[in-house]
Amino acid sequence: MEQVVETHVLEEILDKNGRNKSSIISILQDIQEKYRYIPKEVFSYLAEKLDMSTAKIYGVATFYENFSLEAKGRYIIKICDGTACHVRKSIPILETLYKELKLSKEKITTDDLLFTVETVSCLGACGLAPVVTVNDKVYGAMTPDKTIALLNELREEVKHAENEK
Incomplete structure (x- = not known):
């Protein structure tokens, strides 16, 4: 269920960043902020508009760890498995997330x-271990x-937002 990339959105991003x-x-960051990842069709579009090779743009997108070429969810849940969190039982939390959401390591x-x-190595909140973030909220x-209660809250938030449309 991938999103459709809208040309006018890309044009606005290019205009904002000075083409x-x-x-x-900055352009890739803005695209990722809009779509929560960088869709593959963006590369050839940007290459044409910026007079750059697709390979060069792809190289930038894959060099930086913060860029994602895979579609991501509305809620990005990061589970810490650093030492403090691991010792305080982060793995059962990860297993619960996988089971509840029908997900896996792959x-x-x-x-x-x-x-x-x-799963991340450290979220920098060791005193609160074990820690999970949802869209960077700790x-x-x-x-x-x-x-499970947090997942249910997030699902309710989505239902509420959809009912307001």
Whole structure:
């Protein structure tokens, strides 16, 4: 269920960044902010508009770890597995996320593009271990039960937003 890339959105991003080769990182950041990843069809479009090779743009997008070429969910859940979190049982939380969302180490995003689960080495909140973030909001002292409650809250938030449309 991939998103359709809209040409007018790309044009607005290019205009905002000055249609400059030197702005490629900012352009890619803006595209990723809009779509939550960098869709493959963007590369040839940008190459044409910026007079750059597709390979060069792809090289920039794959060099920086913060860029993603895979579709990500509306909610990006990061589970810390650093030492403090691991010792305080982050793995059962990860297993709960995988089970509840029908995901795995290989399949990290739900089919409806609602959730993406990523494991990270450290979130820098060791005193709150074990820690989960949802779109960079920190949730400390997590347990499998708190994780299920958090997922239910997020699902309700989506239902509420859809009902307001």
